[in-house]
Amino acid sequence: MRTPFIAGNWKMNLNRQGAMTLAKGLAEALDSISNVEVAICPPAVYLSEVAVAISGTSIGLGAQNMYHVGEGAFTGEISPLMLRDLGCQFVILGHSERRQFFGETDATVNAKTQAALANSITPIVCVGETLEQREAGSTASVIEEQIRGSLAGLSADQGSRLVIAYEPVWAIGTGRTASPSQAEEVHSQIRQLLSSLFGSSVADLIRLQYGGSVKPENAAELMSQPNIDGALVGGASLKVDSFEGIIRAAG
Numbered sequence: 001m002r003t004p005f006i007a008g009n010w011k012m013n014l015n016r017q018g019a020m021t022l023a024k025g026l027a028e029a030l031d032s033i034s035n036v037e038v039a040i041c042p043p044a045v046y047l048s049e050v051a052v053a054i055s056g057t058s059i060g061l062g063a064q065n066m067y068h069v070g071e072g073a074f075t076g077e078i079s080p081l082m083l084r085d086l087g088c089q090f091v092i093l094g095h096s097e098r099r100q101f102f103g104e105t106d107a108t109v110n111a112k113t114q115a116a117l118a119n120s121i122t123p124i125v126c127v128g129e130t131l132e133q134r135e136a137g138s139t140a141s142v143i144e145e146q147i148r149g150s151l152a153g154l155s156a157d158q159g160s161r162l163v164i165a166y167e168p169v170w171a172i173g174t175g176r177t178a179s180p181s182q183a184e185e186v187h188s189q190i191r192q193l194l195s196s197l198f199g200s201s202v203a204d205l206i207r208l209q210y211g212g213s214v215k216p217e218n219a220a221e222l223m224s225q226p227n228i229d230g231a232l233v234g235g236a237s238l239k240v241d242s243f244e245g246i247i248r249a250a251g
């Protein structure tokens, strides 16, 4: 059985005080949660303070991006060693906003995924099609190319340590969620592809999150699908009540 995994992607939101208030609020509200794994991914500048606020709780800490090299002359970048140093167990990689606005490609996501795994950080590798691609009927081929490219060269053992997030670009921040059957269709395709890459016993272990306008109202139905094992939550992760509602719906 796969333990459901809900991660909050705070994106470039909140100030220092807001981040601390949210982290402390979640630490209190989620105290009794045991059947769902939870992580929060604050902006990098707040990671160390948030780490203190959630220490001693079961809430995990993740970053929203990283560079693939350990250290060196890479102005403005943050390395896997630094994330580890701050206590990050997770890192979101290849989010569609990184692909769209910062030129990330399957090749850069692949390098970062390898680096995260080499440093014992669990990558949450994001894939998803745009509206144009969906309307052109190319969702399946786009997802296959992103998965193959982002995971190129990984061993089955490395594969077993991945989390994959399917986030249709047209559903992110738009209020327009993929229907449970639309999401399940892609998730089951991803599971089959992972099975061909790593073998079915490894593919069965990998958590597949859905992301894109997940809210307390639609979370239970999405999560009841056989291949949806959690959610990557943006907007609704910025309030204790809505994030807690999603987590309770997953349990």
Ligand code: PGA
Binding pocket: 009, 167, 171, 172, 173, 174, 175, 211, 212, 213, 214, 232, 233, 234, 235, 236
């Ligand atoms: P959203 O974002 O929940 O605000 O749609 C999801 C994401 O981008 O991870």
